[in-house]
Amino acid sequence: MVREILKMGDPCLLRSAKAVVGFPSEAINVLIADMLDTMRAAGGVGLAAPQIGIDLQIIIFGFERSARYPDAPPVPCTILINPEIVPVGRDMEEDWEGCLSVPGLRGVVPRYKRIRYRGVTPAGERLEREVDGFHARVVQHECDHLRGVLYPMRVTDFSRFGFTETLFPEIVEN
């Protein structure tokens, strides 16, 4: 079921999400199915549970091709519960980001270039990967949602922040 995506300004987006306990469970599976429906309906590349008002540490991300990020390489479709990130090295890189909770806007955000992340799948299996580039960026963005951080809070240069339709007229956001 497609749920409403909360927008920046909603205090629910500023909370620290709670760790999920007692899964696999039917309730968590239903929640994840709703998150997938909601992300796909919005054309997003990632979604965190707090964005639909659920105060739990669950993120989903991944796509083959994205109209919102036409130049981004594919990222495997992933569901991660209680995720953790460890930066690999100190190198940062800047790139444009948007967010379904901040519709119509894009900004340049510095992120760790390379990270290791781990978490648990809905089936209860541990997942660990080392990734870089856009994949690493998406995971850092989604994990930020679990700590009440939205990407505009990480923008350092507001000359590179603005409306998608003005900055990138070729990108159509639905």
Ligand code: NI
């Ligand atoms: Ni977001």
